[in-house]
Amino acid sequence: MQPITDTNELISLCKRWEQAEFITVDTEFLRDNTYYPKLCLVQVADDDGAHAIDPLAEGLDLQPLLDLFANEKVLKVLHACRQDMEIFYLLMNDLPKPVFDTQVAAMVCGFGDSVGYETLVTKIAKAQLDKSARYTDWSKRPLSDTQLNYALGDVTYLRTIYRRLSAELQATGREAWVDEEMAVLRDTNLYWIAPEDAWQRLKVRTNKPRFLGLLQELAAWRERQAQERDLPRNRVAKDETLFEIAAHPPRDETALDRIRGIPKGFSRSRAGKSMLEALEAGMNIPDKDLPHIERAKPRPATPPMADLLKVLLKIKSQQAKVAARMVASSQEIEAWAAEPETTDIKAMHGWRYKIFGADAVKLMEGDLGLTARNGDIDVVELLADDEDLDEGSHDGQED
Template sequence: MQPITDTNELRALCERLAQADFVTVDTEFLRDNTYYPKLCLVQVADDEGPHAIDPLADGLDLAPLMDLLDNQKVLKVMHACRQDMEIFFQMMGKLPSPVFDTQVAAMVCGFGDSVGYETLVTKIAKAQLDKSARYTDWSKRPLSDTQLHYALGDVTYLRTIYRRLAGELKATGRERWVDEEMATLRDPNIYEIAPEDAWQRLKVRTNKPRFLGLLQELAAWRERQAKERDLPRNRVAKDETLFEIAAHPPKDETALDRIRGIPKGFSRSKAGKSLMSALEAGMNIPDGELPHIERAKPRPATPPMADLLKVLLKIKCQDAKVAARMVANAQDLENWAAEPDTTDIKAMHGWRYEIFGADAVKLMNGDLGLTARNGDIDVVELVAEEEPEDDEEGA
């Protein structure tokens, strides 16, 4: 099967797909040498079969595909869709909708943490994937039959997987669990980094206000440069270079060229001059407006209660057949054990509270216990002993 390279053919396909209840979607892309992912192939499938669309084909207008992704009547089914969503967000200016992520659904249905597509193909579709083309260069043309067979497999079996998971969610009443998780993936803010916030992604070891102010401006400069030139951030400047400049800000262009990681003559370039402007902006931030990092207060060793909570979490999630990571992580439990009165964790709300949080509260209050029985661990309700009544005759 050859990829679609003609706009009229794509329009006809998308008009047909628009009549389906759902379509499966996947992408192949590269981002080694660019800031934005380079879309190389889009795969879609309905019950009539899978299709590959070549976004690199000369003259191909992807507008029909974008309309399909925005069609509210057609559910778009993807697996581990965050990167696919990012690509479409950059192309459309908005996110595909509605979307169903089979990785999220599989975690809710008890297939484990961050379960891979290949695992679901094996367990649900009872098939085997040929992954020999996984690491090929998807930008080179023509694509081989092996590449196309691999790519189309990523949407072919997804139809069977979706139907099985959707059926389980409906039977168990857990559709809203997936909806809650999908709400995060539908937030545009996770796909677009504001340049002024880019410094917060760096691993900073000091909390000196002026250093952070300079780093904030330098990271914003790098983010803008990377976007404008469509280059990876580290091709514009490595993190270590930004740290060095912020720690020892050059007073002039000559000093800038002497910094390790800065190419010779860089200061005379347009990018170099804009970097010096960013430095000046960082130096001029008023003291009261400089950024700071809230350092976590040191805590004593993990309370033993945290270990009990981890055991309880494992038991309750095994019983509920849901991935434990969706309910709470180790840091959540350690924070909760250190501050039992907190309500600022996910396990204290919604469906997570129903399957784990309520019993966790009982455990910490002494109303629930864990006991060994027949080589396993049971959860038992603890009943408080009644106070003996006074014996009036013996008084």
């Protein structure tokens, strides 16, 4: 068992895969010591077999494979594909298409929230994965048979899983539900951070404009350094260091070197000089152009209605055989309970409304109730007030 290391062999395989209705795809990569994921292996399978492609092989040109991923006639099937999509986006400056994510499909088909590949292999393919190579170093060569067997298992069973889930989606008419979620994963903004936007990912505790302006420039500096040097962000500078510098900006090289988290002599390095330039840029931002954070108004304690809505969501999701998280998140439920009149929630639209939203509105309006019966919770329609009164007066009459 040998991975593909020759471009001509890869070209031949890609020509074969071009004729397939679908291919299954997975990757092995490392990211512990780099900013960008280091691609170490690509696994691809069709009905005629599975192959591992070695992107680290000297002289191997991956372009035929990337062209295949861009071929809209061939469906690419992956599981929990977000990290894989990021890797391919960096290689292609585009995203593979079309793509089918079996984790998303499994959630639509009632296998639970964020269901793992191993679970689907057990439940659908009726097989067991060998997990012994899961945490090995995929960059070392040669790869062992154990590693390759593990890697190929990630695409071999995926064929059976895809066919089962695809058939179930067709039978239930839920293909559009998956398409809606896949559209989110096709947003290229998920896979690239512009340096000038990097500060927005930081958890700050103050809304002081000048602090935020300095932090914006420092975070952009760190992001560029991490990208240029291919290092994790915290290897360039930790978040806490950026916060300290933005809160107490040093005026010169000596003051910069005194800051905790800054190595001795850093200010005299090229990176140190560029950091000081970023600080100067932050200090020179006009007051009117300084960034700010819109602080959300303190929300009152979660209404008891939120707890009822969560119970209803669980019941309705189980009945519909769809993961509750696909329908509504806890945060959405709590916001909705606090402002019942809002329509700016996914559960008020489309298939989510049919499954849960319509009954959630009834529950909040008092037209639906939850009751305990035989150790379980039932959903019951409630009578209008005038019907209740009529029925109560009738029950009180003597014969």
